[in-house]
Amino acid sequence: MPTQEEWAFRLRSANAKVQTVRRGTVVSRIHKWDCIRGTFLATALCIAGRADTLPQRESASQVETRAADVAQAFRVDHAPKLDGTLNDPLWQSAKPITEFRQQEPYEGQPATERTEVRILHTRHAVYFGIHCFDSEPSRIIASELRRDVSQNLDDHFEVLIDSNHNRRGAYVFQINPLGTQIDGLIVEEQRDNSAVDFDSGWDGVWTSAAQIGADGWTATVEIPFTTLNFTHSSDVLWGVNFKRFIRRKNEADLWKAYRRTFGITKVSQAGNLEGIKDIGSGRLFVVKPYGLARYDKQTGQDLKFPLTGGVDVKYGLSSNLVLNLTGNTDFADTEVDLEPFNITPFKVFIPEKRQFFLENAGVFNFSLGGQDQLFFSRQIGIDPITGNQVPINGGGKLTGRIGRLELGVMDVDTRSIGPNPYSNFAVVRLKESLWAGSYFGVMGIDKRSGDVLDSFNQTGGLDTRLVFLKDWLVDAHMAGTQSPGNLSGNSDLGAALTYRSNWVEGIVRRRKTGPNFNPEVGFVERPDSNETYGDLTFKVRPNIPGIRELQFEGFLLHAPDTVGQVSTQEWQNTFRAEFHNGGYTDDDIVDVFTQRITAPFHIYKSVFIPNGLYHFTRHQLTYGSGQDRKFTYNFFERFGGYYAGTLNEFRVRANYRPTAKFSVSASETWDRLRLPLPNGNFSVLLASLQGNYSFNRFLTFTSLVQMDTSNAQAVSANLRLRYNYRPDSDLYIIYNVGTQFASIAPANPPQVRETRFAIKCTYSWQR
Template sequence: MSKIPLSFAMGLVFVGTSLLANDDRVIRARYIEAPIVIDGILDELAWALVEPATDFVQTNPVQGEPATERTEVRLLYDDDNLYVGVYCFDSEGEQGIVVTDVTRDYQSSENDHFALVLDTFDDDRNGFLFGTNPEGAKRDAQTVGDGTHINFDWDGIWHVKTQITEQGWQVEMAIPFKTLRFREGDDQIWGVNFVRHIRRKNEVAHWSLVTRPYRMNRVSLAGTLEGLGGIRQGRNFYLKPYISTPITRREGDDVDFMPEVGMDAKYGVTPGLTLDLTLNTDFAQVEADVQQINLTRFSLFFPEKRDFFLENSGIFEFAHTGRRFGRRDLIPFFSRRIGIEQGEIVPILGGVRFSGRAGQYTLGILSMQTDEFEVTPSTNFSVLRLRRDILRNSDIGGLFVNKKVNGGDFNRTYGTDVNLKFLTYLNISSYILKTDTTGIDSQELAGAFNARWSDLFWDIEGEYLSIEDNFNPEVGFVPRPGIRKTLGELAVKPRPGESIGWIRQFRPGVTLDYITDQNNVLQTRVLDGSFTIELQNGGEIRFGHKSTFERLEEPFAIRLPQEIPVGDYQFADFSVSFFTDRSRAFSGDAGIETGEFFDGEKDSYRLGFLLQPSYHFLAEVGWEHDDVRLPSGDFTDNLVTSRFRYSFNTTTFLNALIQYNSTLKEVSSNIRFNWIYKPLSDLFLVYNERRASTGEVVERALIAKLTYVFDF
């Protein structure tokens, strides 16, 4: 039998999957005059009169194969809503269904799940996602840049009900047109795709094939929705006032009671552009940060969690095509710099955001004013982000960020970026930035170039980044200025198929980070090799070896009084880790990393357990331990993180986050009760406490907050 060369076979796979991805499927929505009753039972006659979308195709585990369970999706609409009716048939009936979570924006990969994406501008770039699981939980998001950024912190007004039956489960959704953004016109053509997760098989299937490594938010791979005629967005205007009653007491201080009132407003200026206003902005209900142990010389990154800044945050993203591209090395606009100073909350008087699409342009304007707080003066933060679509699926844009202290200094960041996508799997991104800071007039540039190829078999990435010594984006995040960084990554992803049935994919890979100063003197070099085994049930095993060079030009005070002296250091470590199937009632993870550390040694351990006997209750405990042995002295770190959640139903939740940090010698607690009594309207009861490890209370707060949406 003749043999086919491997390169030729891989080429056939590439061409075949590309052709499959471009096989455009079409579904028509049918107009109805009487509204659908959203109860999860598809018993209205109109559902039977419309042709369903069927024949879903696997993305995982076997790309291109038919889905193992049948799914039927039907679309109806009236003057106000798009209706979605779904039959998710299951050969094992109710016994085959897996539901682990009913909180908003639940983890879809750990549940049976159905979702759709609507590319309402049919531009192959942007979309709205709406999803649910068999218990009727909501999961929604905005996606921009053809899947480059997805924002699950966007919450729209829509309705869903589900029913579990002997044949599987059913879905009914009503998505108001005023929740969406789309072009004006009587005849609408939208992009659309549907996805179904069958968790017990760890299977993901789409109506219009989405090739690995992409997901449904890759809207350029969606099918077509036709039949929508004469729809209007209607008035898109709501007011959301709030009242908050915090009671706070700090160690050695009296009890403070300072009730607050404020309001958010949203108005659809055009079908594509939205104006948001906020007055006396409050974030009392936000979950506390998950603490981290820092054994590096550089600042840790903590993500933004405040709703106002998270909504539409994708519009303000800058040059983020590659998997590792600039995500932590340089973020020119980081909203967490607004209203937080040295870990303290600074009051925000108010702000405005104007964002959306107009023709080929995506626009974002943000301006926020903070109040004077202790030694921090009142400050204005303003951002302008503009992107223009070019070619079929690429864009070029600019960014301007301004920080102006009342009666004092200023700081500005501005630059341009380009993001190009070719041949389905190739992404190229580049940018150049400059800062202006009072008293600094040189060495304020930064720039980067990144290229990444990621297909079914290969992950290949290269990057060059330069950040000059005085580059200073005060409303951004740059943990390490004054560097030139070259990065290279190579990995392959073979799948053994039926020959090793319990393994889905191997991923051996190697990454090199080579960092110099601006004079090209080597500062850091990290060669990281890994071998990852992805299991069919969703678990994972990983082995790693890392070789590191570090040059210290000043002493590194890692823990007082321990200090690592100036010098060149070459050290290496080994690691192994695993986690099990998190959709089970009981699961766990563990990891160990051991080896040299500068002029000493370090052993790190990680252990975690997850208990979720039903979707109502979850308990998760994690422990991280570092044992560092240096000539200047030894020390250990311990971090214990505990999460507890009780979901009464899909609108009422009790959450607790309790953490112990041995470095801070402190136990912190964040306990939150949340009742969503109508869409986008909440009651929060929050208890926060910081307690020294010796038992004394450092700070304690009890907060009640009520919001209510007036939807006009």
């Protein structure tokens, strides 16, 4: 059996020379990028092999804590009754945590409603008993029964566990008064851009139940140590924190990290949990096979009736390292994208939704500024032009932490289909932790394909984040790409200074992107840019009934191309108001825009906006209703100039939740364009209607009907029945007409329409 050192040597040797087979001819190349790739992968494997010999966490004797920051877990011989109540006498043996303070609306003030948390543990799991007292229990809001769906319209409670006590990342478990679950990860204290406090792509196996009673609502939670990938230990120190949200008051209460600029994601400010001893759990090990039968018909292709299957494996190499493997990966159960209509000449950013790529996705984050990313997983397995799925043969992913080093290694192989040749994607991400919230990182990406004209694309980058005095952040990066031809102008350099406080936020950013910077496995909205950006927001909390905060923002963007010619320029003044009931208004007083078009821009059917330099001014009005009602809505109206003509955009969205089992939402976007071009006067209507019915927490039905009048076939539909018949095991019945994944390309390219009926069953086996 080869040693770790021998495997590392073989891997470096194998990657020093890459052989690409093209039409029966073997062509050999040696690139400096191959050596870098091999070194990265070898380093990761060597580190993984030494994982259990390196320090995993601080011991209790190494950490000084104040008594007020310490919670105690109490050992019991058997699990308490997990029925959503705290009637089991075992709960009374635990000392309750009660000192919750407001983050919103009045930072640092005692919570308006009392909250108690009790913690027990056995050899195999930790248990949380939660009592959310409420002076008006009839006004508790609980309306969501679907797992992993935002609970922002409900009362809810979050449990944060930093099981490695590295003060940088954590697991988060969230429940509402119906016991409905959301879970996820926090990486480097960064918040996800979605409607939750964390990266919700991670799914764990845990048990929850909740009940509404005469004095509030209670919940019981069981989290196995295997879910936390926590191995044997005799004396444990964790980081923990808790957050309660009271919907009708729009009030957020936390045990620790209750500053408005902190919140639950500020893991370094969490409290400590002591008292967990003599754990007898093993490593995380999950095998999850699936079977799939489907009817599949795409435009211009023959009808198919494939029967197939595959498997996903998750294994904890150590308490800090997790290996994910996937074979013949399928995403039939992934939610469909909402159809966009792109009114800009740039790419469209559409978030990742596929489970394999979502899990631990934060480890691979490398921001270039704004939405631009050095690594964007939607470039793997989805055609960026048509949105068609590209079959994935298999892949592997290693993520975790070794001491102060956070690492992510991924390798995915796709097979040829249609215009997409076979490809292999290798990604390595390393980050060395510095002080709280700060790091220095490196990333390498290697793409190989059977495309004769584009056989490889390689990307590398360095980045850092430095946090000073808790409120000042410095972000900087440098990156480069290499493709056939080795063109110059293939780099991206940037730096930003950010300040955040309760009363003012500001950012100044400089970034230069070369015209040939081309990370094919990343997302860059616009290359060839020399950008200067500044944004300043003032925030005040006046003593005006109903109003929580007023904001006044102004920003300036100046982005000529790299030879100094004006490309994009914008300045904007915005007024916002946030109301105590969760309502808001967001109004652009003025938005002055300059844009140069260098290639005819396809906007609609036979309409192309010609080359030229355009100046126009726009205005925007937005209003969102209070979030504490069964019926909520928001609308958006933007009007003004648009490429020598005018554009009026009107959007409205409404949600109605009459019961916890049924909800319906509708949205509409109406774009009215008047352009001085042949056929330049036209309108585009995008609309969607979504209905959700939950028979219970484990059986749900969702329907989504969309309309897009810019397409020849305007209507699409997706129907999905999900039955969670055992933990982490599901049966799906899916019917889809239209497109599952939308294109991210500019100029609204035509989409391939499909009709698909699928039955998919997964079964999760855990040791």
